[in-house]
Amino acid sequence: MPLTDTALRGVKPASKPQKLFDGNGLFLFIAPSGTKSWRLKYRIQGREKLLTLGTYPQLSLKEAREACAAAKKQLNGGTDPSAEKKLKARSAQNSFEAVAREWHANQTPGWTARYAEDVLERIDKNIFPYLGSRPIADITPPELLSVLRKIEARGAIDQAHRVLGICSLIFRYAIATGRAERDTAADLRGALKTRVVTPRAAITEPEAIGGLLRALDDFPGTFTVKAGLQLLALTFLRPSEVRLGEWSEIDFEEKIWRIPAKRMKMRLDHMVPLSSQSLEILRDLHEVSGDGRLMFPGLRSPEKAISDAAFIAALRRMGYTKEEMCAHGFRAMASTLLNEQGYSADVIEKQLAHNPREKIRGIYNRAEYLPERRKMMQEWADYLDTLRLETNQKKPHAREEA
Structure with missing residues (x-):
C-alpha cells in the first residue's frame, strides 16, 4: 500500500x-x-x-x-543510477570551482586576510559564473579566453591579466592533485590585450615637494590622517603598512619601527629606523590613539584602522589630482631623490623593503645596513624640513594661497 x-x-x-x-x-x-x-x-x-x-x-x-521515476528511466536506458550519482559526485569534486576553493584554502594561511579576500573575489565574480561547474580537466583555452574577454570588454585589462595568473595557479594545483593534465591558462600567453603600465603618480621636484609638505602642514582634516601622510613621507613605507600599524611595533627607546612579516608585502620582517621628526609625530599621535592597539584607528571603531582610501582622499582634499600624487608616491619620491643624491642603491632598496636578491640572506639578516639606514633616514628627514622651510621660493601650487 x-x-x-x-x-x-x-x-x-x-x-x-x-x-x-x-x-x-x-x-x-x-x-x-x-x-x-x-x-x-x-x-x-x-x-x-x-x-x-x-x-x-x-x-x-x-x-x-x-x-x-528518474532513476527508473535511467535504468530503462541501460544506465546504472548509482554509478551515475557517483560520477556526478566526482565531477563536482573536480569542478573548477571546487579545485579553486581547495587551492585557495591551502594558500590562505600564508596570505593576509585582505589579499585572500581579493583573490577569491576576482575568481568568484569573473570565473565561477561561467566555468565554475565545469570539470577543470575539460576546460579548453578558447573557453577560458572567452570568459577573460568579458573582463577586457569592461576595460579592466590589468584585472584580466591578474585573473589569468590566478587561473594558471589553480590549473597547476589541479595537475599536482591529479585532476588535470595541463595548465590551460598557459596556452593563453600573449592572447590578452597588452597591459598599459602607468607609473604611480609622484612628486619628485624639490620645489614641488616643499609645496606638498607645506600643504600637509595646513591639512584641515583629522590629525590621524595628517600624521599618517607625514610618516609616509618620512619612512618610505607602503600606505597599508602605515595605516595598519600597531603601537606594539614602535620602540621609542631604540628609535625603531619593527613591522612583522605578516604585514609586509614580501612577507619578511622589516625594521624602520625612526628619525627625530618621525618620533615627534609618533609621540603626538600616541597622545591621540596610544590607549588602543592601532596607531591609526578609524572614527567608528578603535579596532578598525582608517580606510585604505583615507590617504588618497586627503591628497585630493589638499588639491592634488591623481595625475600629480598618490599615497604610494612618497616611496617613489624618496627613491628618486636619494638615488640622485648618491646614496647606496642597496641601502635605499633595503629601506623600501624590496625583495632582497638573496631571500634567505634577507630572512636571517633583518637588520642589514641598519647603521647606514639610520643615517640616511635622519638626513632625509632633515632634507624634507629644508624643503618645507624654503618659503622664499615660488610656491608650485596655487592651492597654497587659499
Whole structure:
C-alpha cells in the first residue's frame, strides 16, 4: 500500500531499523537514531543494488517518487543510477570551482586576510559564473579566453591579466592533485590585450615637494590622517603598512619601527629606523590613539584602522589630482631623490623593503645596513624640513594661497 504524508509524519524510530515500502522499489529507511532516508532497491545486470535518494522530510514523499521515476528511466536506458550519482559526485569534486576553493584554502594561511579576500573575489565574480561547474580537466583555452574577454570588454585589462595568473595557479594545483593534465591558462600567453603600465603618480621636484609638505602642514582634516601622510613621507613605507600599524611595533627607546612579516608585502620582517621628526609625530599621535592597539584607528571603531582610501582622499582634499600624487608616491619620491643624491642603491632598496636578491640572506639578516639606514633616514628627514622651510621660493601650487 502506497505511503502517505500522514503516515510518514507519525512514524517513530524503534530499537531496530524499519523499512516502509511505497512501491516500485522505493522505501523509507528509519534508523534507530531517528534518521529517515529514502532508498531505492533495483536490479541491474542480475545484481540487486540500493540507491540513497535523500533524507526525509528534506526530500518529501512527492519528490522521492519523482527521483524514483528518474532513476527508473535511467535504468530503462541501460544506465546504472548509482554509478551515475557517483560520477556526478566526482565531477563536482573536480569542478573548477571546487579545485579553486581547495587551492585557495591551502594558500590562505600564508596570505593576509585582505589579499585572500581579493583573490577569491576576482575568481568568484569573473570565473565561477561561467566555468565554475565545469570539470577543470575539460576546460579548453578558447573557453577560458572567452570568459577573460568579458573582463577586457569592461576595460579592466590589468584585472584580466591578474585573473589569468590566478587561473594558471589553480590549473597547476589541479595537475599536482591529479585532476588535470595541463595548465590551460598557459596556452593563453600573449592572447590578452597588452597591459598599459602607468607609473604611480609622484612628486619628485624639490620645489614641488616643499609645496606638498607645506600643504600637509595646513591639512584641515583629522590629525590621524595628517600624521599618517607625514610618516609616509618620512619612512618610505607602503600606505597599508602605515595605516595598519600597531603601537606594539614602535620602540621609542631604540628609535625603531619593527613591522612583522605578516604585514609586509614580501612577507619578511622589516625594521624602520625612526628619525627625530618621525618620533615627534609618533609621540603626538600616541597622545591621540596610544590607549588602543592601532596607531591609526578609524572614527567608528578603535579596532578598525582608517580606510585604505583615507590617504588618497586627503591628497585630493589638499588639491592634488591623481595625475600629480598618490599615497604610494612618497616611496617613489624618496627613491628618486636619494638615488640622485648618491646614496647606496642597496641601502635605499633595503629601506623600501624590496625583495632582497638573496631571500634567505634577507630572512636571517633583518637588520642589514641598519647603521647606514639610520643615517640616511635622519638626513632625509632633515632634507624634507629644508624643503618645507624654503618659503622664499615660488610656491608650485596655487592651492597654497587659499
